[in-house]
Amino acid sequence: MPELPEVETLVRGLRAHLIGRRIVAVRLGKTDFIDDPAALERDLPGKRIQAVDRYGKFLLLRLETPDVAPKETTEDADGRYSLVVHLGMTGGLTPQYADQPVALHTHAFFSLDDGRELRYTDIRRFGRLTLVPEAALEAFFCKLGLDPLDTTEEEFRRRLAGRSAMIKALLLDQHNFRGMGNIYCDESLWRARIHPARRAAGLASVQVVRLYRAIRKVLSEAISLRGSSVSDYVDAEGQPGSYQRRHRVYQREGKGCFRCGEKIRRVIVAGRSSYFCPRCQRAPQKRTGQTNRDRRVRAGTPKM
DNA sequence: AGCTCTTCCTGAAAGC
């Protein structure tokens, strides 16, 4: 599933193919995951791809209208849009020659001026395609949290301070940090030796620092290995990544921990399968005879 | 406001 390292790898690959290309036609299949299909068909043809960027797990094709007359005074006269793409679980974006066979579940074709077409495939259609005017881009992204690779230790600590939610839920929530999904949360928590169900507010300072470093290490190693291919993720050339070979816990239930040999276990945390080592990552206190009220009081803010 | 659970979708894998 595409998370930060996979989207980053795809973005880097797409740049070589797409920058400077012009979209000449748009064809759509199923459109229930596209915010405004008519807008894509109407506004994309003629636009030139000026840049390809990533924001969290979002991919942006930055577009402009070539040779636009400055005297034109309609609202979108400068033609500055971004096609914003979220790959969801199974989304893929690959440039292909028009005569190459079309993969199943291909729902969007963007014909380019070099005879190729950029194809969007998405088996489960958890992805999203939206055309966002330049002026609305900031608002579109304003709710997203910090990029973990561009965050200081102090900012990271502050973002978790006083939060009573489980640490994994906070890391998965894109409003806190943008880009991490199930794989990289589990891998980072294993590396930091923190159980996914631990409450953020209950973590020791040293643990928070360890987590901060673990996340950055895991994400940057994953980028350098071109991401993890566990289901069907492939890059712009259709090639899989190789970070899945470095996974220490993800989908390793019952296998030995790389640190201590204990059998990796799986529990549901934040509605997700969560893999961890029961010896290296100590579970939070059991609820033995403790009432809900006791727990609320203990998790609350410290007395002044 | 903060937190947690449910829902969407398809195909692979497990269960009977």
Added chain:
DNA sequence: TGCTTTCAGGAAGAGC
């Protein structure tokens, strides 16, 4: 063997 059920998960939205 063949059919049915379960599971996987990003993020919006509901509910507490």
